[in-house]
Amino acid sequence: MRLLLIEDDELLGEGLASWLRNAGHVVDWCRMLRDTEAYRGEPFDAWLVDWMLPDGSGVQWLRHRRGLGEHTPALLLTARDRVEDRVRGLDSGADDYLVKPFAPEELAARLRAVGRRSAGGSGTRMALAGGVEADLAARAAYVDKQRVELTGREWAVLEALLLRAGRTVPKSDLERLVLGFDTELASNALKVHVSALRRKLGRGVVETVRNLGYRLELM
């Protein structure tokens, strides 16, 4: 998943970013709200937003972004644990609310839950074309019940399409979702990963929409 992490605390921000990257996510980390301006229009699978930031309130920021029509799933990460705070946070447009201190493993589980909701599924296993299954929790793909080994990038492509199942994902968006904002890669890197996925899972899983991008359908 490509994640935008907005957290001013160096210890927590660096720790979370590293842990999530090690877990295979693409993380863009902003220490201030104003830093997020550089990411306007960028596709993300989820925003991880701290409430109290040096240059403003994460809740206000979220409300503003929702007002602009942006619907990227958002998780509030905050030390405020009162019921009224949770209500206020969720009412501001957050999809989930995580009280500090929390274990990164719990954050990852909540991200998977957000992903499932985005994909329109209820379980972690999703059926694709050609007897292929994908498990968001295990980060694994199966063909005829047999696990198929995927590289991190290949899984990232599959996951990005799974989270947008049924929708055409532009190539540029998919590149950024998989490779991140700052990553410089060869222009055909995405094509290489998609080809590898088709080779391992079958050609019918990822569909090319000519001149637009890629699409994946759930069964």
Add this chain to the structure above:
Amino acid sequence: MNGSDVDHPSVGIAPAARPESTTPAAPPPPPSIQTRLGRTLMGWSLVWSMAVALAVWLAARYEVEELLDDTLVASAEALHSVLPLAAPSPAPRPPLGAIHPERDRYGWQLIAADGTVLLRSALAPAEPLVPRPTAGFSDSPEWRTYGLALEEGGRWLYVAQTRRERVEAQAEVGLTAVLAALAIGGLGQIWLRYRVRHELQPLQRLSERLLSHDPAAAMPALGPAQRAELAPMHDALGGLGQRLQQRIAAERAFSAHAAHALRTPLAGIDAQLAVALQQAPVELQPRLTRIREAAARLQRVVAALIGLFRTGVTPEIQELDAESLVRRLPVPGLKVAFVGDLTVRADPDLLAAALANLLDNAERHGAHRIVIDQPQPQCLRLHDDGPGVNAARRDELAAALADQDYEGHTGLGLMLADRVARAHGGWLRLPATDTGFQVELQLGPLVDTR
């Protein structure tokens, strides 16, 4: 000893002294307005009844005397007109028979000039009522007599009434007055009780509203005063509520910042440890796992303490084993022994915070060993082998804990433990001991085990 690390006597700790009760005695119930008013009215009713009865009796005595005397005079005059004044025979006659002897209250005699009783009523004595002829009223121990000198023959007519009857008549008047006054007093008491109960209802309603009032909410929920006398109380409570509300708002703002300042680094530590666990060589992972578990315990304790100092937070009570709780606490440099069953009902995080602070306290004050037992249900006693404190200092600490006046009197450990005990409806005691220092953490009201 139950799984003990040390034998109790061998650590030089004397057997626990009988805990000196530092529990403040329950204050006597306050006097009831209704009862006090009732008693006052009862007292005044009695005094008033007596005073009225005395006044009535004094007045009635004179009037009754006068009335009875008039009756005697009238009777004498009546007899004077009907008696055969010129009796043909001066010889005495037997007493006349009474028509209603049981109701006979009067007597009369017709006396000859020589003092012989010529004629008398059934009640009148055979001897003259008056030793010497006397006109008008005269008194003897038994009779009040009115004498009338007849015109012929030097005879006398005496009409008399028994003194007992006269006293009885006066007593009846007095008693009736007393009973009437008492009846008025009694009825007044019943009426007063009803009125007092009725008039105290607004206070009762005010109490109910206060009970259901959220201190963080605005005070108008109390509503307007229903009696003029309650208006100052409503105003005072309104002011108090406003100050309380402001204070809670300030406390909430502070606790939000404090929580942020504590929780965020804790989350950072955990995230960094999680990354370290991902990247560390296999041989380092058990060590990092233990550190992460300790960090998780620290998180729970900090969360419990943040909650403890907030308003309106209720402990999450559950049955737990204090021994296993203590075994999970980091207490380096302190050997802990456990005696008997240490099962209590408490909030695990709050209890862990209290015990961790008490153990840390003991270690910092020079204790090397500590014994934990349960002298009574819901009470954990910690007895260490440190230098302890003298009686004066112990009394000072106990007073500070009883008054919750911690600042400048107790350290953080005792204060936190006391707050935890109070959050469970209990308190912290410091029983006297010959060696070391003893603390009793009462986690709830005392249970009568007799």
